[in-house]
Amino acid sequence: MTKSRIAAVDVGNDSIKAIFGELEYELNIPNIVARDTEDRPVIGIEELDTKDPLDGIHIKVHSPALKENNLIYRVGNLAAKSNNAAELDPGSSKSEEDQTLIMLFATLALDAVKGEFPRTKNVIEANYTLGTGLPLREVKEGKDAGYRSKLIGSVHQVEFLVTPKYQGLKVNIKFTEVKVYPEGFAAFINLVMDNNLKIINKDLIDKRILIQDIGGLSTDIAVIKNRNVDDDKAQGFNLGVSESLEAIREEIRTKHGIELDSRRDVVEIITRKNNRNHIMVKGSRTSVHDITDRILLDLAKKEYRLLRNVWSKNSQTEICYFVGGGSHVLKDYLKTLNNNLDGYNIEFFEDDKESIWMMANAYYKLITDFVRRTEKQKPEPVKS
Numbered sequence: 001m002t003k004s005r006i007a008a009v010d011v012g013n014d015s016i017k018a019i020f021g022e023l024e025y026e027l028n029i030p031n032i033v034a035r036d037t038e039d040r041p042v043i044g045i046e047e048l049d050t051k052d053p054l055d056g057i058h059i060k061v062h063s064p065a066l067k068e069n070n071l072i073y074r075v076g077n078l079a080a081k082s083n084n085a086a087e088l089d090p091g092s093s094k095s096e097e098d099q100t101l102i103m104l105f106a107t108l109a110l111d112a113v114k115g116e117f118p119r120t121k122n123v124i125e126a127n128y129t130l131g132t133g134l135p136l137r138e139v140k141e142g143k144d145a146g147y148r149s150k151l152i153g154s155v156h157q158v159e160f161l162v163t164p165k166y167q168g169l170k171v172n173i174k175f176t177e178v179k180v181y182p183e184g185f186a187a188f189i190n191l192v193m194d195n196n197l198k199i200i201n202k203d204l205i206d207k208r209i210l211i212q213d214i215g216g217l218s219t220d221i222a223v224i225k226n227r228n229v230d231d232d233k234a235q236g237f238n239l240g241v242s243e244s245l246e247a248i249r250e251e252i253r254t255k256h257g258i259e260l261d262s263r264r265d266v267v268e269i270i271t272r273k274n275n276r277n278h279i280m281v282k283g284s285r286t287s288v289h290d291i292t293d294r295i296l297l298d299l300a301k302k303e304y305r306l307l308r309n310v311w312s313k314n315s316q317t318e319i320c321y322f323v324g325g326g327s328h329v330l331k332d333y334l335k336t337l338n339n340n341l342d343g344y345n346i347e348f349f350e351d352d353k354e355s356i357w358m359m360a361n362a363y364y365k366l367i368t369d370f371v372r373r374t375e376k377q378k379p380e381p382v383k384s
């Protein structure tokens with residue numbers, strides 16, 4: 001049997017963050033797909049293999065887990081350039097969307113072609129032990145079990161079509177085990193423990209804390225006490241940054257005639273170090289501060305209201321940590337609101353990568369610990 005490889009995958013609304021093996025490989029791919037045909041036109045086909053595969057992910061996906069099977073997609077950067085690019089819609093459930101699975105399978109296939117698994121001609125047999133997660137709201141509704149059952153026990157195939165370096169390869173993906181963690185719990189694990197699940201933050205371990213995870217489509221507020229998530233008090237909300245990013249994108253198009261490829265372009269404009277909140281219009285640098293400030297401040301007020309409501313029901317809370325890609329986008333607005341009001345004790349991660357990769361890192365810690373414990377429980381082979 002093919003040896004199982006560890007994969008920790010955070011299917012975020014903005015992008016997929018994945019860590020593989022012994023931390024030796026990671027991937028970050030925009031969460032965008034576009035339906036396509038088998039022979040996408042490529043200028044200079046003979047130069048295809050000199051290009052980066054991540055800029056040309058073109059695949060056919062076969063899986064019994066999909067509602068629409070055997071379809072062809074552009075994924076990530078390539079999809080962003082398409083007229084029919086699709087991003088997850090507000091109100092949708094991550095566990096029930098084909099797009100979540102397409103992105104997951106594509107990410108695993110991009111790792112599998114690196115040479116870890118056996119290959120016969122152009123077919124690679126890949127086996128993974130997967131750690132991933134779902135929003136708290138979906139876990140509380142029991143959707144984690146259905147999501148796991150879609151993955152386990154089936155073969156999911158990704159065929160690379162017109163993709164640099166991997167054209168013609170097929171990857172058969174199987175799962176030895178799938179662990180689906182609630183995102184709030186995962187954030188807590190990442191805050192207090194290292195990769196070996198040794199406690200690194202003793203000050204936090206016995207505090208009563210909130211973790212507000214702002215994503216693209218949802219916000220989770222985990223309530224931590226006695227080192228555990230309080231399932232009854234933890235809450236998930238259908239509020240994320242996607243709708244606001246879409247509104248900014250639309251207003252920039254209407255006001256300045258500039259078409260941005262995806263929400264990720266908007267995030268880049270409002271978070272980059274230089275020329276933040278500026279775009280190029282006919283070759284001139286133009287501020288879009290008025291648009292971004294108005295829309296994001298309005299969202300930050302809604303997020304702050306959620307914090308206030310949950311804190312009021314958990315009055316002995318000592319600190320709230322803001323995590324996730326949405327917190328990265330709203331950080332300055334939330335800080336300003338908190339400072340102008342009778343503020344709470346709140347904390348952000350100043351390291352942008354740490355905040356954005358927090359879930360993937362947490363899933364990695366949890367799934368490697370699961371594998372370690374499983375290995376220990378195996379009976380010793382009988383010596384003859």
